[in-house]
Amino acid sequence: MSSIPRTLAVLVVTAACTVFPTHATDNAAATWKSISDKAQPAAGSAIEINTNYWLAWTGAWDTVIMKEAKLWEKxxxxxxxxxxxxxxxxxxVIxxxxxxxxxxxxxxxxxAxxxxxxxxxxxxxxxxVNEMSPGRMCGLIMVRSDAPKFKDYREAVKWLDGKTVGAPKGSCADRLGQHIFKKEGVNVVWQQMQGEVIITSLQAKRIDAAVLYEPHVSKAVFDGHARYAxxxxxxxxxxxxxxxxxxxxxxxxxxAAVAWLKANIEALYFLRDRPVDTVNFIKRxxxxxxxxxIWFAxxxxxxxxxxxxxxxxKAEMVLxxxxRALLQRGHDFLRELKVHQEASMHPDALNGELVAQAxxxxxxxPTKGLYEIPVSDRNPFKGDDLVTPAQAK
Incomplete structure (x- = not known):
């Protein structure tokens, strides 16, 4: 594994220059430091927890922060x-x-x-629900690099009629892709495969497009194998x-369960307020x-x-x-696929008490999510090098 060229101590200074603007809500006014300053160990005896962290999509990159910064220890x-x-x-995971x-x-x-x-x-x-987005994290449709240039997304969808499209079965990408094609009256040839296989299939021109999640999509685009559509x-x-x-x-x-959610909340504020450090954690x-x-994703x-x-x-955490509406749509979609037979979500499927307490x-x-981050053009990195904010594009 390649080493980090600059120490995190140096990067913290630069990170302060790249904090993202936030919307004017009470929760958005909180900061990583204000939450971190409230940290104290939960009552009770020491416990051992087994959990997972995600690299295969940006929707759970806050887990990388929790792991790398060891926020849970506080x-x-x-x-x-x-x-x-x-x-x-x-x-x-299931x-x-x-x-x-x-x-x-x-x-x-x-x-889930x-x-x-x-x-x-x-x-x-x-x-x-730690993170949400309006289709920025999942369900993005990309076309192979030699596809025609489209004037807009509708033209791109119409071009896909009859084409071969890859998507991981039963995933958020599957649900969103099927929703889009159904709404536009477009029929595609579905190839159900995992993300890594989808990327190699695009590169080899074995499929015409894919519905996938970040960071797979941006990696394929950065490497020249595909285009956002x-x-x-x-x-x-x-x-x-x-x-x-x-x-x-x-x-x-x-x-301890409530304490864990507090650590997750801190990680989400860290992701917003310290983007350079966040990128370096994920780079490891x-x-x-x-x-x-990574930053772009x-x-x-x-x-x-x-x-x-x-x-x-959108950093949410609270349900x-x-x-809840999104999860209900997912439940209905999975029932249509016969992944499960439940007519409605189980009464214990959603438990918002712990996060509300946190x-x-x-x-x-507790009636609102934490904050929203707007998309940005000011990437502080060029390749693997950190550039000054004045040079960032």
């Missing part, structure tokens, strides 16, 4: 231990949660819903990542990605004409009305 009972498992796909090999899990919206349908095997609840935001859709916990863990260790885990690419502005939103990221104890408004 919030969990003194002496606690956390074992982190690296995940690239959703199903193994398997480990059901088998009690994990007590806390991070997973995309659709797989599937996990809550296993109540007879293991009661598992979605306790928070359509954003789900143009169709009023959203994506999300969820935090799951086993019910027996919550019952036995409620103060994804050495094949340039820092420029989280904060960058997609090209004009694809119907993208001006919002890059807002928008989050918000209140941190002085945050």
């Amino acid at each position: 919030w969990l009972p003194k002496g606690s231990k956390v074992n982190w498992k690296r995940n690239l796909q959703g199903p193994p 398997t480990d949660l059901v088998a009690n090999k994990q007590q806390i899990g991070y997973i995309g919206d659709n797989p 819903i599937v996990a809550t349908t296993k109540q007879s095997l293991a009661p598992i609840s979605i306790v928070a 359509v954003s789900p935001a143009a169709y009023g859709e959203q994506d999300a990542n969820a935090v799951l916990m086993r019910k027996d863990f919550i019952t036995a260790h409620r103060p 885990e994804l050495p094949d990605y340039t820092r420029e690419n 989280i904060y960058g502005r997609p090209p004009e004409g694809i119907g993208a939103s001006q919002t890059a990221l 807002t009305q928008d989050a 918000f209140k104890e941190l002085g945050l408004d």
